[in-house]
Amino acid sequence: MMKKSILSPILATLLFGFGVSLVQSSQAAEQTIRVGIMSGEDEDVWRVVAANAAKHGLAVKVTTFSDYTQPNEALSGRDLDANSFQHKPYLDAQVKARGYHIVPVGYTYVQPIGLYSVKVKSVADLPNGATIGVPNDPSNEGRSLLLLQAQGLITLSPNVGLLPTARDIAQNPKNIKIKELDAGIVGRAIGDLDAAVVNTDWAIKAGIKIPQQRIAQEQVPGNPYRNFIAVNEKDANAPWVHALVESYQQPNVAAEILSVYHGATLPAWDGAPH
DSSP: OHHHHHHHHHHHHHHHHHHHHHHHHHHHHOEEEEEEEESSHHHHHHHHHHHHHHTTTEEEEEEEESSTTHHHHHHHTTSOSEEEEEEHHHHHHHHHHHOOOEEEEEEEEEOOOEEEOSSOSSGGGOOTTOEEEEEOSHHHHHHHHHHHHHTTSOEEOTTOTTOOOGGGEEEOTTOOEEEEEOHHHHTTTGGGSSEEEEOHHHHHHTTOOTTTTEEEEOOOTTOTTEEEEEEEGGGTTOHHHHHHHHHHSSHHHHHHHHHHTTTSSEEOSTTOOO
């Protein structure tokens, strides 16, 4: 009995020390990854991603932004390890303007940009001299003008690529007036415009009714505007990058995207359910 009473505290101490060692080992193995996203519905999506990533030993710490220009600046400055908010034409324009060494590593979703109106029910109903609001950043303005061209409202000069501006309008039979506004404002100004081209996330934030007030939308097949996770070029082949992308490209994340965006945003990786 005496031996048992002496050994019990020693055994308990050993077991406690072993348990602490296991916890410390587990904590040491967990890697924190700082990811920048836009505030709003994406926060719900990334909660699911974070839960998936935890199974890979990644602790995802999300930072939210309300301005499209900030996440790449933060990533380039090493305040983030990755971001998830942009498509390739936008990144290309940012790289050209700011010299970033940022690369895409895995597709997330696509948000077909839409033309919305509270004054008319169809593109054909737009009056001569109609004022149409468009986002004023290079990639989204170009995307907007390409949508207006696809609807027969304007014709752009040949070979303008994905980044045309209002100066590239070659034909304008209805004398459409293009009003350039910040991406976060154009949707909220829809009542003062005949129509507005608005990104899906900003349309939701502005309270625009999707799809009731949408009078035109980009085609999804072959869409060059699929969003992705991006990292600094030197990190592109890091093991945590593969784990993060794999954590995103899962059926439960696809289901959350379709749910929180009410079907207006579609999973964009190969094999993703729509």
